[in-house]
Amino acid sequence: MKLRNSGRLARARWSPSPNFGCRPEGADISLLVIHCISLPPGDYSGDCVEQFFLNCLDHSRHPYFREIEGITVSAHCLIRRDGELIQFVNFRDRAWHAGRSSFCGQEECNDYSIGVELEGTGEDPYTEAQYRQLARLSGELMTAWPKITPDRITGHSDIAPGRKTDPGPAFDWTHYLSLIAGKWEKEQ
Numbered sequence: 786m787k788l789r790n791s792g793r794l795a796r797a798r799w800s801p802s803p804n805f806g807c808r809p810e811g812a813d814i815s816l817l818v819i820h821c822i823s824l825p826p827g828d829y830s831g832d833c834v835e836q837f838f839l840n841c842l843d844h845s846r847h848p849y850f851r852e853i854e855g856i857t858v859s860a861h862c863l864i865r866r867d868g869e870l871i872q873f874v875n876f877r878d879r880a881w882h883a884g885r886s887s888f889c890g891q892e893e894c895n896d897y898s899i900g901v902e903l904e905g906t907g908e909d910p911y912t913e914a915q916y917r918q919l920a921r922l923s924g925e926l927m928t929a930w931p932k933i934t935p936d937r938i939t940g941h942s943d944i945a946p947g948r949k950t951d952p953g954p955a956f957d958w959t960h961y962l963s964l965i966a967g968k969w970e971k972e973q
Contacts, residue, residue, distance in 0.1 A: 789929040792875035794922070797862060802838045802873040804859035804881045809896050814876070815932035816888055816898035817923060820860060820941045821905040821951040825849045829866045829904055838863070838873050858882065860900040862922065868914030870922065876929070886944040888937075894944050899926055899933070907953015916957070920964035927965075935962060 788794060808814075824833035825847045833850075836842040838859045844850040860882040863871045874880040882900030886893065901922065903915050927933045940956065941949040 786929065788876070788925060792877035794862075794870070794872055794876075794925065797870040797872035800835055800839065800871050800873055802859040802880075803840060804838065804857045805874040805878045806881075808877070808879045812879075812896045813932060814897060814899060814930040815937055816894060817926060817933050817938045818883055818894060818898045818900045818941055818944060819919070819938070819952050819956070820882060820900060820902045821907050821911075821953060821956070822860075822863075822902045823904055823906055824853075827906050827909070834863060834902070834904065835871060835873075860902040862900075863902045863904065864915050864918045864922070865904045866912050866915065868912070868918040870918055876926070883941065883944055885948070886941075888939060888944050899930075903952060903956075905952070905955065907951050908955055910955050911952075911957070916961055916964060919961060923965045935965060938962075938965075 793799065822834050823829055824837055826849065833842060840857060842850060844854040859873050859880045861872065861874045861876055861880045876899055879895050880900050881895060883894040883898060888894050901919065903911055903919065905911050923938065941951045
């Protein structure tokens with residue numbers, strides 16, 4: 786229960802984002818939302834996503850960055866293409882990842898979810914290192930917050946349909962769920 790108590794994953798690189806808030810009184814963490822992001826879109830070579838989540842992205846570096854200037858968002862974690870795991874927001878806090886959203890009739894998913902970004906576009910295949918890291922992280926989160934079950938893991942596109950498309954058609958749900966199946970069964 787160390788993770789549940791601290792809200793920080795010791796094996797992740799900590800890069801604290803200012804873009805978070807307190808969860809509402811009585812909010813119970815019970816959902817995992819999978820996203821994707823790359824900045825600029827399709828470029829996996831730099832630290833622009835991290836800079837964006839830290840509100841220090843140089844918007845003059847690329848024309849696309851002007852479109853997102855002034856937007857303040859975050860996720861609890863980012864998994865880079867090589868599997869590197871970066872944590873931006875304490876899991877006990879409310880990251881700003883889902884926006885207007887709903888899961889099974891419950892509005893405002895940020896209040897009760899954990900958001901994980903995969904470095905990607907939704908069109909490019911994700912790496913095996915990302916799937917393995919996501920599966921390991923998912924197992925740790927399901928152990929710390931048992932209300933997160935395989936049927937309470939979803940994509941951003943499912944909680945904000947028509948507004949969001951990530952993690953996109955390139956995300957292999959079957960492969961990912963097969964990786965977490967063993968982790969989930971061991972905990973039951």
